[in-house]
Each structure stands twice: as structure tokens, then as C-alpha cells.
Amino acid sequence: MNEAEEKLERLLAAARTAERREDPEAPMGFATRVVARAFANPMPSLLRAWESLACRFLVGACAVALLIAASSGPALAEQPHEADLLVELTDQTFELAFFP
């Protein structure tokens, strides 16, 4: 055991001898206060369950949205872009107008 370890051990050993006070009983009125606060909140477990359900639903919805985006991505890429169509249409109109 090195010196630092010995010093820490001595401190821990001394601290272990400290008498921690034991309270077998709660202070007067403590239980009443705690229970009043705990029961003032209406059915917290039900709210918690609802919150958990809503979170799961949100995660599910995100997953579905991602799946749809991933599966429709290639299909969208194959389609001609709107801007390209517009350019093509403009070209055709220009040709018809000036070079009939």
C-alpha cells in the first residue's frame, strides 16, 4: 500500500467511527405532509402512462415517415424535375413563337 493509499485509509477508518444519528421515527407531521402531497396529484401513474404512450406514438410516426421517404426517394429521383419541365416548355413555346 503506498503512502497516499495509507492516508486515505486512515481518513476512511476515522470517518467510519463517526456516530451517525439514527431516527427510528419520522418527525411529527412528516407522514401527513408527504401523503397529502402525494395524493394531491391525481393518478400520476395514469398521466405517466399517457405520456409514455404519446412518446411511443411519436417515435412510431417518425419511423413511418422515414420509411416512406426512403422508399419513395428513388421513385421521385426518376421523375423529371419540375424546373426541367418548365425549361422544356419555355423552349418549345419560344421555338413555336419565333421559328414557326
Place this chain on the structure above:
Amino acid sequence: MAEEALDVAACLERVRERDEAAARELVDHLYPLVIKIVRAHLPWRMSEEDLAQDVYLKMFANLQQYRGEMPLEHWVSRIAVTTCIDKLRYQKRRPELRWADLGEQEAEVMEATLKADSTATVTDGESARDVLDKLMGRLGPEDRLVINLLDLQQKSVAEIMEITGWKASAIKVRAHRARKKLKQHLEDLEQGMPHE
């Protein structure tokens, strides 16, 4: 004793039906256990009664989830420990402890503890504990918890597993790291010790 005679299962049933008298009985029954844990892991500058109250509120809020797979005392112990860790996490760590911050008795105890050739046993356990608490205030909540349970309360690794739900290997690794940090803080404190 009334506490020993309490039928926990029946009491829990009544509490689930929102029987306030049963809930008060449960609070009283669990109080020695809860207050012991709260005192051992009380964050710096926090009232033990407030923290104990938080533990009970969490217990009542989650009571529907308790299925009786483990003794109620173990379940409540875990709630108490996690509540304390959460509070410790939100609390700023103590600033560095300097020799000048120690009281007269604390300084005496530390001199006796830190003397390289010291063979005398430190008799003022209270002061030693106070200094140790201050040094531990510089550790993270999990490190503090593991030192408290393993080195101060001298609980076995198996018991700590029950209380915290951590794996044995995690407890051993954390204990090793926590002691290393604590030794460093002790050395830092020693730097300021006046030399004769």
C-alpha cells in the same frame, strides 16, 4: 414493535386504493431506511427532510409499477439512491477544499491523518467524517455513492448491486476510479498543510 407488525402487502393494497391512513403507515414503516440512505448521500446544502419527501413522492408515483418481485425495502432503496444521485447531479460540485477552509478540530484530525509516520489513531471521528464529506463533495454522484457504500458503510459488492442495480464489474471499476480521485483531492489538501 408496530413497524415490524405491519403487513406490507395488505398495506400496499390499501395505498393503491388511495387510503391515506395506510399511506401514512407505509411512510412511517419505511422512514428509518429512507432517512439512512438520504443522510448517507445528502447533497451539499440540501435539507434531508426535503430529499426524503422527494423519495416518498417518487415511490407513491410509481407504486403501481411495483409488482413484488423484490422486497419492498430493496425497491424503495433503489428509488432513494437514484433520487439522491439525480439531486447530486444537478448540484454544482464543491469548490476545491483548502487547508484554510478547515475548522480547528478538522485541521487537527487532518494533521494526524496525513503525517507520513502517523501510527496514532484519529479519535475525532465526527471531524474526520466532516472533512471526508467535503472532499467527497468534489466527486461525481456515482463516485460519491460507491465510496459511501463500499468504504464507509462497508457493504459488500453484492449488497451494492442490490441497492444500485449496477453490475459487479462496474462497481469495482468505479470504486477504483473514485478512490484515485479522492486520493488526489487529499493530496491537494495536504499541499496547503502548514509545516512546522
